[in-house]
Amino acid sequence: MEALNALALLGNYLIVPGVTYGCQLALGALGITLIYGILRFSNFAHGETMAFGTMVVILATWGLQSLGVSLGPLPTALLALPVGILAAIGLLLLTDRYVYRFYRRQRSTPVIYLIASIGVMFIYNGLIRFIIGPNDQQFSDGSRFIIKAREFKQMTGLNEGLAIKTTQGITVIVTIILVIALFWFLNRTRAGKSMRAYSDNEDLALLSGIDPDRVVMIAWIITAALATIAGTLYGLDKSFKPFTYLQILLPIFAAAIVGGLGSPVGAIAGGFVIAFSEIAVTFAWRKVFGYMGYETDSLMQLLSTDYKFAVSFAILVIVLLVRPTGLFAGKSF
Amino acid sequence: MGWRGAGLFVLMFGLLAVVGMVQSWPLAFTILNLCLISAILSLGVNIQWGYAGLLNVGVMGFVALGGMAGIVVSLPPVTEAVQAGGGGILLALLIALGVAGVVWLLARHMRGKLRILTITLVLIAGAFLARSAFDPAVEAIEAVDSARTGFLGGLGLPILFSWIVGGIFAAGAAWLIGKVSLGLRSDYLAIATLGISEIIIAMLKNEDWLTRGVKNVTGLPRPVPYEVDLQTSPRLIELADRWNMSIVDVASVAVKLCYAGLFLAVLLIVLWFSERALKSPWGRMMRAIRDNEVAAEAMGKDVTARHLQVFVLGSAVLGIAGAMLTTLDGQFTPASYQPLRFTFLIWVMVIVGGSGNNWGAVLGGFVVWFFWVEAEPIGLWVMDTLTSGLAEDSALREHLLKSAAHMRLMTMGAILLLVLRFAPKGLIPER
Numbered sequence A: 001m002e003a004l005n006a007l008a009l010l011g012n013y014l015i016v017p018g019v020t021y022g023c024q025l026a027l028g029a030l031g032i033t034l035i036y037g038i039l040r041f042s043n044f045a046h047g048e049t050m051a052f053g054t055m056v057v058i059l060a061t062w063g064l065q066s067l068g069v070s071l072g073p074l075p076t077a078l079l080a081l082p083v084g085i086l087a088a089i090g091l092l093l094l095t096d097r098y099v100y101r102f103y104r105r106q107r108s109t110p111v112i113y114l115i116a117s118i119g120v121m122f123i124y125n126g127l128i129r130f131i132i133g134p135n136d137q138q139f140s141d142g143s144r145f146i147i148k149a150r151e152f153k154q155m156t157g158l159n160e161g162l163a164i165k166t167t168q169g170i171t172v173i174v175t176i177i178l179v180i181a182l183f184w185f186l187n188r189t190r191a192g193k194s195m196r197a198y199s200d201n202e203d204l205a206l207l208s209g210i211d212p213d214r215v216v217m218i219a220w221i222i223t224a225a226l227a228t229i230a231g232t233l234y235g236l237d238k239s240f241k242p243f244t245y246l247q248i249l250l251p252i253f254a255a256a257i258v259g260g261l262g263s264p265v266g267a268i269a270g271g272f273v274i275a276f277s278e279i280a281v282t283f284a285w286r287k288v289f290g291y292m293g294y295e296t297d298s299l300m301q302l303l304s305t306d307y308k309f310a311v312s313f314a315i316l317v318i319v320l321l322v323r324p325t326g327l328f329a330g331k332s333f
Numbered sequence B: 001m002g003w004r005g006a007g008l009f010v011l012m013f014g015l016l017a018v019v020g021m022v023q024s025w026p027l028a029f030t031i032l033n034l035c036l037i038s039a040i041l042s043l044g045v046n047i048q049w050g051y052a053g054l055l056n057v058g059v060m061g062f063v064a065l066g067g068m069a070g071i072v073v074s075l076p077p078v079t080e081a082v083q084a085g086g087g088g089i090l091l092a093l094l095i096a097l098g099v100a101g102v103v104w105l106l107a108r109h110m111r112g113k114l115r116i117l118t119i120t121l122v123l124i125a126g127a128f129l130a131r132s133a134f135d136p137a138v139e140a141i142e143a144v145d146s147a148r149t150g151f152l153g154g155l156g157l158p159i160l161f162s163w164i165v166g167g168i169f170a171a172g173a174a175w176l177i178g179k180v181s182l183g184l185r186s187d188y189l190a191i192a193t194l195g196i197s198e199i200i201i202a203m204l205k206n207e208d209w210l211t212r213g214v215k216n217v218t219g220l221p222r223p224v225p226y227e228v229d230l231q232t233s234p235r236l237i238e239l240a241d242r243w244n245m246s247i248v249d250v251a252s253v254a255v256k257l258c259y260a261g262l263f264l265a266v267l268l269i270v271l272w273f274s275e276r277a278l279k280s281p282w283g284r285m286m287r288a289i290r291d292n293e294v295a296a297e298a299m300g301k302d303v304t305a306r307h308l309q310v311f312v313l314g315s316a317v318l319g320i321a322g323a324m325l326t327t328l329d330g331q332f333t334p335a336s337y338q339p340l341r342f343t344f345l346i347w348v349m350v351i352v353g354g355s356g357n358n359w360g361a362v363l364g365g366f367v368v369w370f371f372w373v374e375a376e377p378i379g380l381w382v383m384d385t386l387t388s389g390l391a392e393d394s395a396l397r398e399h400l401l402k403s404a405a406h407m408r409l410m411t412m413g414a415i416l417l418l419v420l421r422f423a424p425k426g427l428i429p430e431r
Helices: A002-039 A046-067 A077-106 A110-132 A149-156 A166-188 A190-200 A202-207 A212-237 A242-247 A249-259 A264-281 A286-291 A305-322 B002-022 B025-052 B059-074 B079-109 B114-143 B161-181 B186-206 B234-243 B247-279 B281-291 B293-298 B303-329 B339-353 B358-389 B395-422
Strands: A145-147
Touching (some): A002 A212, A046 A249, A077 A110, A077 B395, A110 B339, A145 A166, A166 A190, A242 A249, B002 B025, B025 B059, B025 B339, B025 B358, B059 B161, B059 B186, B079 B114, B161 B303, B247 B281, B247 B303, B281 B303, B339 B358, B339 B395
16 A cells, blocks of 8 residues: 555656656657758747747647637647747748858858857747746637646545646647657658658768758748747646746757667657656655655655756766767767 | 057057046056957957857856966965864865776776666765765864965965966866866857856865965065055156156056056967967967868878867866966955856857957957946946936936946947848858
8 A cells, every 4th residue: 555655656756757757758758859950040039939939839829719719628739840840840931041151052060050050049039038028828728737736636535646737738649649650750751751761861862862851841831830839838737937947948959869869769768767757756756665664754856956957967978978979869969 | 469469459459448538547557458458368269259150158157267367376385274184175185086097997997787887886986985984084174263264275385476377277178077067069069068057166165175265365476566565666656757657656657567467468469379379270270170070081181189178178277367367356255256247248249359369369258348337437437427317316326327337248249249130240250
């Protein structure tokens, strides 16, 4: 019984939030890694891309809500997703056309792209604040929980409740569908194969007649979709505030590097590694130890939650020291 | 610097004079002071980016560390707090150092599968051991009159010393971060510095025993006289009469001039050293490494060590500027450090001014800071003019006016992209 209680406690505070957060980071890191694989630079504007897509989704959600459209128990934002994705695709393709394409033709070094992406980040940031403002926006509706803590207690007779929010369930399901679709695309379709070829060896890919502009365009389109969905899921789960999307850039980068930059499998694994370590290190283990028969006054918390960024950073540093290519051998030089 | 550069500087000071005449002289000197500090920040980033091509995306962290030196050096110690918890903090620090030493030894001498596991276990045990000394000490310190102090205070030295200490703090952090991430791909340094800057800010916000956290520290001692004292000075009253200005304005300008003198002195020293360094064999070596790492390595240059050196030097300059900023503000507010303002804006300064050219970096600091400050009134004016056709209470007009403040983010981004593309060498190009 005690062990079951400990398990429920862990499930509620560690596993469920960890899986959800891991999915969100994984989707974000996939976007970073794809752009890295194809365009070979770390895209600092990625967090703002997520925020932009989410912003459009929110505006569309409000529109739908005012028309009286709803999805019942599911959040209306799911219905508004395609609008956000289209807007993000438009924005990224415009950016590529007017910013990055020039440097591609010049064959600039990755650092120049990186600085350009910082400029792009500024512009997106201003654009978002200009349209929706810097404040918190709530756009989640529908039923809040799949399982409520109280219902779980009644159902199982345990002391500890296990709550699963609707947004958490949606996050996991959407991520699974997206990842399957993405890997099917990369491994089975002609366009996906040409992308992998281009990422592995640009010159050989060009030689075999792959159109680089097309590959780049597809990479941006996929990135826009992933970023919008990741941003919306994150916003539904927590809340939408433009500033937070600048902050999750660090864990997302850490996830991509831990997995190995340029490796999609790595991005997903990295997302979960970062998410679980962040939550486990900032989790107060006292009650869990209590159920295991070890009573203590201390909170048994390694780091206060204010330092959750320190965790992604520490993991990043360890990976850089021990295995700079990441878990799934991306490109480190 | 050449005629072009000199002309641009004259133009810049002309613009400041226009602000003085149109808006107010105290404002013009406020802008000037921050222009001087921005110029030093910009020099710091230029040392890293312009000389060596190193991408530091954590400028904010180094500036904030330097700013913290302002507290640690200048405030009088809170004796009671030091007695209550100083020993505990020291003990925790010693434990942390000991654990770091053990881990270093283990990492050097252990081999095989158990290595990572042992190191992890030592780290976790060490963390708990250090926390057992640290937590009660922190609690004791923060309990001491927490509405007014609740922190250790400082050393009670003149605040000018903090400029040096700030540089040392920032250099130390830079050494650690450089040691880990230099020698790998260039993006890794960018991401690692982004991380360290976020952590430094989180630390400054949460370690109340050291910085009072978000409760802020105000009323730092000043290296220059106070306005109130100057307002009774007969010489200044006479000057105010002659220039037909209010004595309040004259006193405020006088104080700002004192600051400007100090900042200018630092700027000139940093600039002199930077110029000397850039023109020395060392500077030529740095640029050779920047332009072709492989060739420089083939010539026997230790690229990673030189990168570490230049990264530490540049960060030290950032730390000095950070301490100067705290001195000018007279307060330390961790929540005011925003990456857009303290990292990316400095980048815009360097790129616009001319990467690799010290005079360019200085000019970039001046120009970009000037327009960063003035963009808001200008943007507001533009929006007001544009929307003047709309009704006074129109929702669109109101929204646009309210959002004018965000225009400057977009303006800075646009300037960065335009300069990077159409004038990548900046206002004063590198020779």
